[in-house]
Amino acid sequence: MPDRRLADRLGELVNLTESETAALSGLQGRMRTLRRGATLVREHDRHAELFVVRHGMLMSFVMLADGSRQILRFLFPGDILSLSALVYRNSPETIVALDDSDVVACDRSAVAVLMATHPRLCGLLLVINQIERVAMTDRLAALGRTSAKTRIAALLLEIRNSRRAVDPRIATTFTLGLTQEEVGDATGLTSVHVNRMLRELENDRLIARGGGMMTILDEARLARVANYVDRFAGIDLSWLPPAR
């Protein structure tokens, strides 16, 4: 069960200098281990740290007035989370571990230091932010304008890709690691309808399920159904300031 640090993630975008790598590991504070189901940050609670996922899987969500839940994002090793601590005194979202997970905490002041000493890393933070913003606009368009089946297909591909980023051995078979209710809360559907759509995807021979595993049978066709766009392609970081 591999893990991935922030430096690994950023290193996939540019070649980090030794000084930068060192600065990134200096950023990391104490490690926290979370049991599956544990809450790391609660919506509306005070927060002043951000975290990097080292191992496991988490999700962030908001609760609405009527008790319904919208899952905003799933979090995997190498992801930065609770970046909102850089702006808000109280957290706008709840973060819960979906699996036993390890996260490393960093204090906000450490980010300030990083920004002053390593401009290129600061730029990379902006870049990561931006990639995630675009991924979020994809989800926005999916919720606003696409069918239930399309949204679920897109979620399956997204989770598979996230898992593969951590463990390159993963190809078409992977653990979804979500209940159908969670899939529904991420895609704006009910668990009942998620179930019906999964069955349809199965009948269409696009996926297979069994033993807690999901298998993509026809990736090209699934990607077409999902309206899938690869947001890690077409990246151009040639403008970044020089490394230190």
Next chain:
Amino acid sequence: MPDRRLADRLGELVNLTESETAALSGLQGRMRTLRRGATLVREHDRHAELFVVRHGMLMSFVMLADGSRQILRFLFPGDILSLSALVYRNSPETIVALDDSDVVACDRSAVAVLMATHPRLCGLLLVINQIERVAMTDRLAALGRTSAKTRIAALLLEIRNSRRAVDPRIATTFTLGLTQEEVGDATGLTSVHVNRMLRELENDRLIARGGGMMTILDEARLARVANYVDRFAGIDLSWLPPAR
């Protein structure tokens, strides 16, 4: 018809030093004037500049395979747009002027320089990104989990607030500046249903319409219907690195 620059916007978050203000105006390149309806950036086209809105109103959107449109964001004076040029060679979204508008272009390399010389401004860029990310999660939750009426009410408040940020004289009456079809493309609805919901909000005495103007009659109740959360409250930037 007032305008607002990037320095004005950032100056609402912190007190800028002279050096910072100077750096921000140095960032700005040539001004471009757009007629209503003009396209500034086209989805999938190459792009290498970002812009700051000086005057007017624009929108960004994506088109889906079936020809439907999802509007991602409305843009007002002081807003930075096309930040994705910092990451992607080709634009992930289209940007169109909804009104005659002025924008100032900045080259990506100017941002790199800014980052190296003014760490605090770089931090502020991250902060703005983050505020917008949270605003976007609100929209995500709205699309995924709330009714048509709620989404439209939220949009009305959002537009009013954006207009007020530019012109403080605006209180309850403002120009929406959108067709019902555009409201629908922003909220994931059809123009027909938008029309029905606007009528209901009117019948509920929450809003009034006339002469191209929108009036909020009962803001407290409208905010409740809209599930509205003020994302400019509760900001805490005490951690930022020192100004230069």
Next chain:
DNA sequence: CGGTAAATTGACCTGGGTCAATAAATGTGG
């Protein structure tokens, strides 16, 4: 092996979409 959470399915309902026709509002050229 009982007990609880998760998955499935069937029957039925409704919020919002579709289609189509009118009516207003906005522009445009002259």
Next chain:
DNA sequence: CCACATTTATTGACCCAGGTCAATTTACCG
């Protein structure tokens, strides 16, 4: 300032994707 051409806004009639409710079944867990 007028007559015509486009967009937009409005409404009514009807439809369907996805929700609701309620029962089973299956999988997982100590």
